[in-house]
Amino acid sequence: MTDPFQNVDAGGTDFVVAVANALEARAQEPVMVKIVDDYLDLIPYPPGGTHIEVGAGTGVIARRLAARATNGQVISTDPSLGLVAAGQELGADISNLSFEVADGGSLRFDDGSIDTVLFHTVLSHVPDPSILLAEAARVLRPGGMLVVCDADFEKTSLSNFQGDPLDMCAKYFAENFVTDKYLVSKLRGLVANAGFYLTSFDMTSRLITHGDGGMVWVGMGGQNMVNAGQIGPQLAEAMVEEYHRRKENGSLYGHLPFATLVAQR
Numbered sequence: 001m002t003d004p005f006q007n008v009d010a011g012g013t014d015f016v017v018a019v020a021n022a023l024e025a026r027a028q029e030p031v032m033v034k035i036v037d038d039y040l041d042l043i044p045y046p047p048g049g050t051h052i053e054v055g056a057g058t059g060v061i062a063r064r065l066a067a068r069a070t071n072g073q074v075i076s077t078d079p080s081l082g083l084v085a086a087g088q089e090l091g092a093d094i095s096n097l098s099f100e101v102a103d104g105g106s107l108r109f110d111d112g113s114i115d116t117v118l119f120h121t122v123l124s125h126v127p128d129p130s131i132l133l134a135e136a137a138r139v140l141r142p143g144g145m146l147v148v149c150d151a152d153f154e155k156t157s158l159s160n161f162q163g164d165p166l167d168m169c170a171k172y173f174a175e176n177f178v179t180d181k182y183l184v185s186k187l188r189g190l191v192a193n194a195g196f197y198l199t200s201f202d203m204t205s206r207l208i209t210h211g212d213g214g215m216v217w218v219g220m221g222g223q224n225m226v227n228a229g230q231i232g233p234q235l236a237e238a239m240v241e242e243y244h245r246r247k248e249n250g251s252l253y254g255h256l257p258f259a260t261l262v263a264q265r
């Protein structure tokens with residue numbers, strides 16, 4: 001199966017809404033708030049600067065970037081018309097934030113015209129991340145900042161014991177809803193090859209012990225197995241129930257490492 005994040009709109013309206021809700025919810029998790037705050041602390045906000053997020057979805061991170069870059073402009077770009085439309089509503093009252101439909105491999109900006117390019121969980125969802133990194137290098141001014149935050153999906157886990165069915169859902173998600181689950185291991189080389197100088201590369205654990213963060217794996221993964229005729233709807237529902245049972249009795253234990261790379265043009 002092709003990673004549905006390569007073309008979110010093709011999944012239909014229900015999928016667009018589910019993705020929009022999942023992205024908005026993920027960004028509110030305390031660990032994700034900290035990951036984003038930490039990298040937003042590392043970049044300068046020059047007066048009149050232009051900062052772009054590529055593959056921004058609903059722009060939930062771009063909104064936070066705009067709150068920092070009050071003396072500049074933030075442009076939230078994504079190829080999905082549905083996600084951009086949702087983002088435009090959510091960010092309507094933020095004066096220094098605008099939204100555009102764009103593929104990260106072909107941006108409209110002039111060479112050397114941008115201060116910051118941000119990719120937050122995008123490069124693991126594209127067939128050739130070097131194309132998007134080359135485009136980022138083109139539009140960034142010399143000294144401009146590149147921020148890449150992505151999940152090390154190869155290590156996705158929702159496992160409490162050997163053969164745990166919830167872990168099967170997490171692994172299924174990493175296999176079928178991600179284009180390159182090994183992206184993070186290749187990231188430093190890709191960035192260097194695109195002409196950037198690495199400033200920092202760090203890893204943070206996204207632990208899932210509360211909330212519905214891991215439900216994306218169980219819900220979307222399970223539904224996909226049903227659609228593919230691999231399991232019946234009863235089993236998918238039972239796995240969702242099991243997720244909630246663990247959430248309520250304090251035994252929920254999901255884990256996904258997130259890497260943050262900062263580099264300079």
Ligand SMILES: C[S@@+](CC[C@H](N)C(=O)[O-])C[C@H]1O[C@@H](n2cnc3c(N)ncnc32)[C@H](O)[C@@H]1O
Pocket residue numbers: 005006007008023024027054055056057058059060061078079080083102103104105119120121122125126
């Ligand atoms: C997991 S979502 C992340 C969205 C957002 N950055 C966030 O973290 O909330 C991946 C995003 O990558 C976008 N995407 C997929 N292919 C892309 C491409 N070629 N160029 C730019 N964005 C792309 C998808 O439309 C989707 O919104």
